[in-house]
Amino acid sequence: MPVEQTIPKYKIATRSSKRTSRNIFNNLDWVTVLLYFLLVALGWMNIYAVVYSPDNVVNIFSFDINSGKQLLWIGTSVILITMLLAVDYKIFEHLAYPIYGFIILLLLFTLAVASPIAGSRSWLDLGGGVRLQPAELAKFATALAASKFLNGANLRHQNMKDQMILAVITLLPPAIIILQNETGSALVFGAFILAYFREGMSPLILIIGGSAAAIFILTLLVPKLYLISGIIVLMGAAIWLDYRLMRRIKSMVALLLLIVGMIFSVDYFINDVLQPHQQNRIKALISPEADPLGYGWNVTQSKIAIGSGGLFGKGFLDGTQTKFDFVPEQSTDFIFCTIGEEHGWIGSTVLIVLFLLLMTRIVSIAERQKSVFARTYGYCVASIIFFHFLVNIGMTIGLAPVVGIPLPFFSYGGSSLWSFTILLYILLAIDANRAQDLSR
Amino acid sequence: MNYLENRKYVIQAIFVVVGIVFALRLFYIQVVDSSYKQAAETNAIKTVIQYPFRGLIYDRNGKLLVENTPVYDLMVVPKEAREPDTLRLAKLLGLPFEDVRERLKKARSYSPVKPSIFYQKLTTQDIAHIQDNLIDFPGFYINARTARGYSHSSLSHALGYIAEISPKQLEDTAYAGYRPGDYIGKSGIELEYEKYLMGQRGVKHIMVNVRGIEKGPFKDGAYDTLSVAGKNLYSTIDLELQKYGEYLMNGAKGSVVAIEPSTGEVLAYISAPFYDPNLFTGKDYGKNYMQLLTDPNKTMFNRPIMASSNPPGSIFKLAHALIALQEGVVTPNTGYPCNQALVTCSHAHPAPTDMTIAIKTSCNPYFYQLFRASINQGKSSNPFKDTAIGLAEWRKQITTFGFGTTLGIDLPNEKQGIVASPAMYNKIYGENRWKFSTIYSLSIGQGELGVTPLQMANFMAIIANRGYYIKPHIVRAVGEKGKPLREYQKRNYASVESKHYAPVVDGMAAVVSSGTGRNASLAHLGIEVCGKTGTAENPQGKDHAVFVAFAPKENPKIAIAVYVENAGFGAQSAAPIAGLMMEKYLTDSVSTKVKWKEKWVLSRQYLNID
Numbered sequence A: 001m002p003v004e005q006t007i008p009k010y011k012i013a014t015r016s017s018k019r020t021s022r023n024i025f026n027n028l029d030w031v032t033v034l035l036y037f038l039l040v041a042l043g044w045m046n047i048y049a050v051v052y053s054p055d056n057v058v059n060i061f062s063f064d065i066n067s068g069k070q071l072l073w074i075g076t077s078v079i080l081i082t083m084l085l086a087v088d089y090k091i092f093e094h095l096a097y098p099i100y101g102f103i104i105l106l107l108l109f110t111l112a113v114a115s116p117i118a119g120s121r122s123w124l125d126l127g128g129g130v131r132l133q134p135a136e137l138a139k140f141a142t143a144l145a146a147s148k149f150l151n152g153a154n155l156r157h158q159n160m161k162d163q164m165i166l167a168v169i170t171l172l173p174p175a176i177i178i179l180q181n182e183t184g185s186a187l188v189f190g191a192f193i194l195a196y197f198r199e200g201m202s203p204l205i206l207i208i209g210g211s212a213a214a215i216f217i218l219t220l221l222v223p224k225l226y227l228i229s230g231i232i233v234l235m236g237a238a239i240w241l242d243y244r245l246m247r248r249i250k251s252m253v254a255l256l257l258l259i260v261g262m263i264f265s266v267d268y269f270i271n272d273v274l275q276p277h278q279q280n281r282i283k284a285l286i287s288p289e290a291d292p293l294g295y296g297w298n299v300t301q302s303k304i305a306i307g308s309g310g311l312f313g314k315g316f317l318d319g320t321q322t323k324f325d326f327v328p329e330q331s332t333d334f335i336f337c338t339i340g341e342e343h344g345w346i347g348s349t350v351l352i353v354l355f356l357l358l359m360t361r362i363v364s365i366a367e368r369q370k371s372v373f374a375r376t377y378g379y380c381v382a383s384i385i386f387f388h389f390l391v392n393i394g395m396t397i398g399l400a401p402v403v404g405i406p407l408p409f410f411s412y413g414g415s416s417l418w419s420f421t422i423l424l425y426i427l428l429a430i431d432a433n434r435a436q437d438l439s440r
Numbered sequence B: 001m002n003y004l005e006n007r008k009y010v011i012q013a014i015f016v017v018v019g020i021v022f023a024l025r026l027f028y029i030q031v032v033d034s035s036y037k038q039a040a041e042t043n044a045i046k047t048v049i050q051y052p053f054r055g056l057i058y059d060r061n062g063k064l065l066v067e068n069t070p071v072y073d074l075m076v077v078p079k080e081a082r083e084p085d086t087l088r089l090a091k092l093l094g095l096p097f098e099d100v101r102e103r104l105k106k107a108r109s110y111s112p113v114k115p116s117i118f119y120q121k122l123t124t125q126d127i128a129h130i131q132d133n134l135i136d137f138p139g140f141y142i143n144a145r146t147a148r149g150y151s152h153s154s155l156s157h158a159l160g161y162i163a164e165i166s167p168k169q170l171e172d173t174a175y176a177g178y179r180p181g182d183y184i185g186k187s188g189i190e191l192e193y194e195k196y197l198m199g200q201r202g203v204k205h206i207m208v209n210v211r212g213i214e215k216g217p218f219k220d221g222a223y224d225t226l227s228v229a230g231k232n233l234y235s236t237i238d239l240e241l242q243k244y245g246e247y248l249m250n251g252a253k254g255s256v257v258a259i260e261p262s263t264g265e266v267l268a269y270i271s272a273p274f275y276d277p278n279l280f281t282g283k284d285y286g287k288n289y290m291q292l293l294t295d296p297n298k299t300m301f302n303r304p305i306m307a308s309s310n311p312p313g314s315i316f317k318l319a320h321a322l323i324a325l326q327e328g329v330v331t332p333n334t335g336y337p338c339n340q341a342l343v344t345c346s347h348a349h350p351a352p353t354d355m356t357i358a359i360k361t362s363c364n365p366y367f368y369q370l371f372r373a374s375i376n377q378g379k380s381s382n383p384f385k386d387t388a389i390g391l392a393e394w395r396k397q398i399t400t401f402g403f404g405t406t407l408g409i410d411l412p413n414e415k416q417g418i419v420a421s422p423a424m425y426n427k428i429y430g431e432n433r434w435k436f437s438t439i440y441s442l443s444i445g446q447g448e449l450g451v452t453p454l455q456m457a458n459f460m461a462i463i464a465n466r467g468y469y470i471k472p473h474i475v476r477a478v479g480e481k482g483k484p485l486r487e488y489q490k491r492n493y494a495s496v497e498s499k500h501y502a503p504v505v506d507g508m509a510a511v512v513s514s515g516t517g518r519n520a521s522l523a524h525l526g527i528e529v530c531g532k533t534g535t536a537e538n539p540q541g542k543d544h545a546v547f548v549a550f551a552p553k554e555n556p557k558i559a560i561a562v563y564v565e566n567a568g569f570g571a572q573s574a575a576p577i578a579g580l581m582m583e584k585y586l587t588d589s590v591s592t593k594v595k596w597k598e599k600w601v602l603s604r605q606y607l608n609i610d
């Protein structure tokens, strides 16, 4: 059964010259734009809170501090937005493959020429102190290419060839990024599974992937014996509840053995496969204080900072734990700590709700698209933002390993803000023009 | 719309569930659990690193070779220290005022909130004095750790030493687990077995309030980890034999390596001159190190595995004999005249009528002719090509005896030595422009040859085993129940089959019973020793003395190589040292009958014999 399409996916019509900027303005999804600027502005204020010191007050606009620099990134992002909305929205689909190819070459080029910064070969020096991380750009490029491919392909058939090609499109960039020693950025590409699931990929992959991740984390947190006993009890309970399962006892035992095998291989994987710095990140999750001066330091200090915020927080600029370098990477990967400390549980929850609103809004934008390309792209955007949200906040509260990826729109840094802005506004540009397809 | 559209609910549900989980978790750590608030109030969780005991090293009889002794470091957390009374601190530590300020600055630039070492290796006496005054210095505390200690002064080159990890190593991802100030093996066994010896650090977390007073363990020590001691190593060294060997070599330059042939275990490993390993443990480590490094006798040079440029001399004749027998170009009964026109012979003797006599007399012309028979087998009518073919074949065989390659001992920086090859001569003379008369000095172990003392001792182990060796190694077990690594259990066969060794072994027995090696004889104990003397030409000065041996002749228990620099002929200097050490190892003592030899060796009179 092919993917249902009520309207031919892509009709070259005579392009109406009536398409004006005013048209775009009216059709732009202002709810998303509002959420975007709300998050960017809150991020900016928190970046200021990190550097704020009552003994030495520096103006929030000063370019000497991160908040001033971030303002520069925000300004350039607005220019980027204008450009993305001004160009013919069709070029995103037309140029999906060339953009993807270009980014792959750029990634390879970076790997070849970049000098390692903190062990990572992912930064391209553009001169004049400006550096670019092509791995960030790979996210939207891959989303475009995968969406374009899905426009013609079909995931639900037993069409191995299409599935293989899609797998290659999705996994090629992270493979190069891993070689650049940026495992965190590479993991983000796992998020595409959600988008593919919507387009017809078997839910089994999602379930297996999710359970595998759950078993992986549980193996780290719960002693092996308890975990295995727990699973046996669960299976016993399932059989007790539904005796027909007895007929499938062989598959149940096979499943049990599979899980037990996985539990033991997690041990092997961590101790024998991972590199020491990766081991440390995982170990920091199990017991942050086991390596309190290394990765565990981040997690412990970030939990103390967040935990000390209480219900209402200490108030804007009144935090004590998130200043100086109690928590390293404070304004980039650990910015959530500042919210937690200064705005308490209420503030943290408001931020979480803002992200949930943004992500669900993007899903409904995706659903109202008429082409598979646009819909898939919308889901890719939601999935990528979700993955960052999941891992970034998860690590600050000790629910996910310390993987250095930023909180979208919020963390300090130009590469990250630009890449999320491009990612989101390509979708909004396509969405704003969806009426064009209808009116043809 | 089809069922796929319903999947949007699944995806949105995933988003919402994660959001709820986050909100609940946040509620727990922000509102329910108050320990984080306490931690924030006390403002600091002091983390005290528990340094593990580094693994100990024992000798083959269970005697301690390397132990641990406590030392104390004064630590500082700059943020908590604020502005200490530098003047008083300087007085307390007996340091110049500027030095104290410099150390504080360094600690601050490392990190204001993480502890760093302020002053290291304080003694127990220092501590008693400083501890009482520390109450006035918040942010300063004492951290105990262990340094290496030795109850003897032997085996320094093999044991190696530990020292603070270098900045360069810290940048290397191979040392990811190490921190500034950590100690790490720098040479010898300490370096080679670092990953077993180091153990695992533990960490204690103590809550400290603003005034620096400890408020007990964080979360009742739930996150504390115990340090795990490093694994003990069981060495193959016999400490008594080692000490005795060093006693005999004291004041000389050179090497002694003794190996148990049946296992490849290194019994003694002497590099002379040696130094006391205790020199590298205290506060004066840096000074002592520089002194040894610049010493003209090259004390730090690890001779047994690194002195690789010296030719082996006459002991190589044994290898020539074995290879010629394997090639079938001679028999044990082959005789050659002592034709001084070919090459001079060291002393007058009747013509050697068989191989055993030739070895006993170490007849140079004999081995010239034997080696020529090996090299020029007439495989090509062109004498230049024939020599190249023969040399290539000979080289293939000699490398199976461990020459020209590293043996793979478990010590760092082993050198491979030199074995002549056709390529080497092609480079010097040009292809097809050299023949036997160009390379004949190889026949008496001179020329383009370089052999380490370890390779010599291993060569003796091969002859003792009649054809194979086990890679020499100095650690036989990691942990009490450990076994040697697989590569130290495997037999490596030389190209010469065991049936060919008898005439060579008989010749070596004759060397000791009635030839040049009489000084190594253990006849007074009824033990038959097989040996060979040698002299390595030294263009820079007086020749080096070589003696290699194994004993007893049947079921050998020890193979030994003694190399004494600038000591002339091996018979006078090296042979008695080998004899005494073999006696010490085989009987646990040295009989009074041979005490005169000991005196002779220690008198170093052979250094004056020309």
Ligand SMILES: [Zn+2]
Pocket (backbone or CB within 6 Å): B338, B345, B346, B347, B349, B361, B362, B363, B364, B365, B366
């Ligand atoms: Zn002769």
